[in-house]
Amino acid sequence: MDPIQPYAPACLRFSQLSIPRQALVRLCQNMNYGSIHDLAVNGAEPVFDPPPVVLIDVKLDSDEEPRPEVDLVDFELCHEMRGLVRHLELLTTGTIDQIVVRGGIARRIVLRGTLTASRLRQTRPCSPTSQQRPGSQTNGGVDHER
Secondary structure: OOOOOOOOOOOOEHHHOOHHHHHHHHHHHHHOOEEEEEEEEEOOEEEOOOOOEEEEOOOOOOOOOOOHHHHOOOOEOOHHHHHHHHHHHHHOOEEEEEEEEEOOEEEEEEEEEOOOHHHHHOOOOOOHHHOOOOOOOOHHHOOOOO
16 A cells, blocks of 8 residues: 555445535536635535635537436445545545546545644655755756656
């Protein structure tokens, strides 16, 4: 298991989520493409008061198909959505600055919060290849390989 990635359970169903977490999953499904900004998190739960800013990306030259799960009462969450739930648990209290949604699934998130000692232990230490070698240049401290 990669220590920088939070553990996500192998199977998590929509019906097992709290109502606020279900609302977040449904928001992602219904917007299909776009992003969610400034989503507050309190007690590891998304908070919708005040509501987050939602930007919907609409492709004008074709119709976009909604997620097949959007009309289902229950379904198994995909890996990315399980990861989003796990990050809510790790953040506990703070803000998700951005959730990038593609095809109704949260693909990337930017978190804002306090870094705790337990969160520090979950991050990966610098590897020897990421440390600067004597005589090498740093590109101004910017790593262009992501």
